[in-house]
Amino acid sequence: MEQIPTSYINNVLATQQLPELELVEVENLEPAWKKANAIVWSISFAVLTIGAVVMLWLIRDKILWWTWIAVLAPISIFWAWAVIYPYLAYKKRNYMLREHDITYTTGLIWRNEVTITYNRIQHLEVSQGPIQKFFKLASLQLFTAGGQKSDMGISGLKPETAQKIKAWVAKKAELEQ
């Protein structure tokens, strides 16, 4: 690895007084997100399991007993992981609003930090599914130009918080453009 001329950027950023990402406090999602997420995944897995069982039952005469295990065991393992995962990953999932940008960090094993500046945001959306509604949660989605799916989707916010962030980001996006 060759030396990277770091001093060069450092100076520039210092004169511009750019806040460093690491120093600012991050905010966690609502604790209810854990349960809501586990339930959403459990519903999908329940549907999958019922489907698999029905399929296996229909062809029960043609298959050996271990086929049941070979199909259902992996589903159970993934299901268990999907239920445990939100509880483990919760503390590792956070967002941070700064004056000019928003950063969303996710992932327990594979970490992902996405940063979007407000002045590139084209469109904002707050949505609420039935399960989220039950847990009084909402999602905020941020879109930039040139993409169809959202660049960032924060899914475990209080509806008021989501609306507040949306209004603030929309205002900042308008001002900075």
Next chain:
Amino acid sequence: MLEDSINEPLNTESAVDDATIANFHGESTENWHRMSAWSIIFLIWKLFKGIFISNWPTLVAIFVFLQSKSFSLPWIVGGAGVTTLILFTFSLINYLRFRFFWDEEHLFIQSGIFTRKLKKVPFERIQSVNTSQSLVHRLLGLVSVTVDTAGSAAQEVQISAVSVSFADNLSQTVYEFRQQMAEKKPLDSLLHKEELAIEQDERIAKVDTSDVLIYALFENHLKTAGLILAFVLTIFQQVNQAFEDAPAEFLEQQTGNFVESFKTDLVFALVTIAVLSMVITILFTVIRMFLQNYNTELYKTSKGYRKVSGLLTRKKVELGVSKVQMIAWKTNPLKKFFGLYGFKLSNASTQVVNPGNLTGNIFFIPAMRLSGIKHTIARVLERAIPEMSEATKPVSTVYIFRQTLYFGVIPFLIALGPLLYFEHTNWLLAPLIWLCTVLFYNTFYQRNFRFHFDHETAWVESGVIGRDWVAIEWFKVHNVTLSSSPHQRRKNLCTLTVHTSGDKVTLPYIPTDFGRKIRDLAIWQINTNQRPWM
């Protein structure tokens, strides 16, 4: 007829639409334009193509079925007549329903056979007004217009056939609107002063026919050969299903002897297949490239660039300087020997949003000379290409081992089990070659990767045998992503991806500190650089 369709709304939705139009434009319904009447031909063709592409195995099956029933000539003529009549009726309704007009700020399009839709496209949203002229268009003096809004394909507006002067008129109106906008925003006009000063369009590159042929000949044919093989197999499977396995049996009967000789001489079989698919691929690539890029010309215009290309269908694509999101160019040793480069200006077009749509607007020019590339970069990025051999090598050697583990060692071990179990020991060479190829590929990828950056731009050089270059301006970036696996975190590495609205650049396995600094630099530029980014 025209008034009727306005006064008799088909449903409430269109009633609302008409009211909206009335609001915008008072009573002046005569401002609505129609396409040229010849457009019915193109509409029929489009409809026919649409039906045929999605249902062709079924159609072929029906045809064969009818043939076996030995219908007489009147029946066949009658059937063809009815089909044509249906196609014609639909196209006629479509033609009559399709109307458009524009005012100072918007383009309005009304269309739809069963439900009427009104599209309102603000000029501000229009990325470019592009045209395409097939042979038939040219004979009739017409042109097909595509208004690119950088949205999804559903938002894109296509007008099948209007006169050339009409298309120029629309293009001019949109351009003048932009000029006015630029004057309103003092910053923009300041930055585009130099561009506005250019009165005459200047040709900066012309691709010779021989260059296109050489470029096409030296393309990476291995990749295309794979794609063609997959395509042929899929089609064969479809036909096979439609005819209930008859083609497979037929093929087996016809090629029985041939296949027998294949079984006895495997090397002969492999060589034959390889040579055959290579020849087909090379022919296919050369013909396609030639048709699409015959007489390609790149013009420098007052607003940006214009590309005109194609043999049978001439396409004209516009791109404003400020709309260039990324510049990319590439070559390989053989192409470089002839001084040829593939060159792409990425823009936030519908094409990028819908990569499957190959007929869309790609600002790609094959067989460019380096001088043309330098010229364009000097104008768009306002600087010369840096000396990349002196740039940093940011990718860690960890990259080689990890990539080889994931794509080489693990597949090798997976293949090894069954091969040893079934005692296919003479096949062991294949996974071994694969493993070595992966190791070779990743080693050279890591070694050749170069990254150069300054306050405003970033440059990446990469490639194993050939070379790819990418240049971006930091302030065009939309989204910066830092990601890391547990192993990367232990080694203090991360993968940085910067997305523009055109394309993205990835720096794999770079030191985390460095990645963070690059991210901060990009964010700082996005926030402080006031130049227009789209």
